[in-house]
Each structure stands twice: as C-alpha cells, then as structure tokens.
C-alpha cells in the first residue's frame with residue numbers, strides 16, 4: 254500500500270490518497286481543481302500505475318476534496334466507484350439529492366443566524382468534476398472487499414458526513430483503518446457544518462469516536478496528512494476536546510445571554526473565512542443541539558429566522574451538584 258500526499262490547498266487541503274498498485278485500487282481521489290489531477294497522475298505513474306489501470310475507487314465520503322476526481326478517473330479507466338449508500342446519491346450527482354441538501358443548508362444558515370453576505374460566499378465552493386457524472390456502486394457497513402491478499406471491511410462512521418465510511422483491514426501485519434475525515438491527526442474533524450444531513454451530528458460522531466477507541470487499531474491512515482500511530486488515544490483526545498467545547502458553549506451563553514449559533518461561533522472561533530464560514534456555526538449548532546438534548550440548554554421562541562438559545566433554568570446549580578462535571582457530551 255502506498256501513501257500519496259497531495260499538495261492541494263482547497264477545503265481542508267493536503268489530502269491523502271492510498272494506492273494498492275498491483276490491484277489498481279485507490280481510496281479517495283483528491284479534488285478536481287487544476288493541479289490536483291496532474292499531481293495525482295504523476296504520483297500514480299511514480300508507482301507504475303496509469304489512470305487507465307485503475308479497477309476500483311473507494312470513496313470515504315462525498316466531500317469534493319475526497320471524491321472530486323472520481324468522474325474523470327472513471328471515464329478514463331472504467332473503474333468501479335464504491336460509496337456508502339448515504340453519500341452515494343451526492344457523489345453520483347443525483348439532482349434531487351443535491352437540491353435537497355442545498356435547501357436544507359440554506360434553511361440552516363438562516364437558523365444559525367449567518368449574515369447574508371457570508372451565505373453568498375459559500376455558494377461557489379468548487380472541487381467537483383461537473384463534466385463526468387460517475388456511476389456509483391453503493392456499499393454498506395460490514396461489507397468486505399478483497400484487494401489482492403488483503404480484505405478491507407467497510408465501517409460506517411457517521412458524524413462528519415452522513416455516509417462517511419472507513420475501511421479496515423490488516424496491512425503489512427498491522428490492523429489499520431483508512432479513516433477519511435472520521436479521525437484526523439492535527440485538527441478535529443468538523444461536525445454540524447460539513448454535512449447538514451446528519452441528524453444529531455455530535456452524538457453520531459461521539460459514537461464513531463468510541464467505536465474507534467474500541468477497535469484499538471494499530472494505526473490509522475487519515476484522509477489528510479500523516480498516519481496516526483495511536484488511533485484510540487487520538488479518538489479519546491477528540492472526545493475530550495468536545496467535552497471542553499461543550500463547557501465553552503455554556504460559558505458563552507452565560508456571558509452573552511441568549512444568542513444564536515453564529516454568535517456562539519464568533520465567540521468560539523472569531524471571524525471566519527472560506528469553508529470555515531460553514532464549519533464554525535455548524536459546529537456551534539451541533540453543540541447547542543446536543544446540549545438541548547441533554548437538557549442544559551433551551552431553544553427560545555424567536556421572532557426572526559435565527560434560533561436563539563439560552564441556558565436551561567438552574568443549570569449551574571445542577572452542574573455544581575454533580576460531583577463530577579464530566580461527562581457533559583457523552
């Protein structure tokens with residue numbers, strides 16, 4: 254298995270592609286922006302593989318930096334494109350599925366209190382091949398695939414995206430997972446903004462992280478940057494990070510009084526640019542929604558389109574009465 258490091262800068266940037274050269278199999282493709290395709294072709298060639306040699310392309314999730322080139326690569330190679338059933342319609346560019354997501358997104362942007370000019374800035378995020386419509390084979394949790402001497406098993410890992418699918422197996426004597434954006438080495442994967450189709454995104458993502466802890470992989474090969482030597486420890490670290498963030502969200506409400514997700518996001522992350530205009534308030538929303546479910550935050554009646562949130566009555570007393578303030582999010 255070969256680790257291809259792309260130097261792309263779009264979206265989260267520095268995508269990692271995994272190649273099984275003998276079998277003509279890759280996991281993820283990188284985005285469709287100028288430069289990425291050329292770089293990927295060069296990297297494949299360095300490992301003795303032409304695009305025409307590709308047989309199968311496994312996709313971890315629908316985000317353009319992970320699957321932007323599937324149409325191009327499939328048109329040239331005829332390779333099968335394998336995507337979890339929840340993300341398959343988006344990757345296959347099903348018009349209805351894309352419109353539904355678009356409408357959902359716009360509704361959320363208003364509910365989060367995102368200023369109109371920021372909404373406009375999000376309308377032209379690029380990275381998907383609009384010329385070649387891929388034919389997609391849908392996969393589901395626990396499906397297995399033989400790749401040469403290896404068996405890869407699909408592991409549905411929702412949260413960051415509805416159809417995020419990891420692939421696990423034993424490679425070179427190590428029990429590993431290709432985690433896409435379910436587990437990343439340097440920053441925490443976005444929840445809430447990256448895929449508005451996920452209901453209760455934070456709860457879903459925490460379940461995914463706990464499953465990674467339980468799996469106790471020897472190594473994770475993430476969708477961006479370098480491998481993770483102790484995936485269980487990294488997953489624990491991200492769970493802890495969300496605990497801390499939950500307390501910070503409560504602090505914002507305590508300090509500012511009732512406010513919307515955009516305001517909470519500004520307090521947590523400051524002013525945002527590019528894709529983070531989506532990720533910041535989305536993550537604030539995922540936390541607020543989760544805290545509403547936990548009974549420590551309440552939604553207020555709001556006159557405008559934005560939803561405002563406040564601390565639930567007596568929440569500080571309740572938190573104080575607990576010997577252990579932990580865990581708020583799990």
Ligand SMILES: [Zn+2]
Pocket residue numbers: 314316413414434447
């Ligand atoms: Zn992603």
Ligand SMILES: [Zn+2]
Pocket residue numbers: 265316318319433434476477
């Ligand atoms: Zn990503």
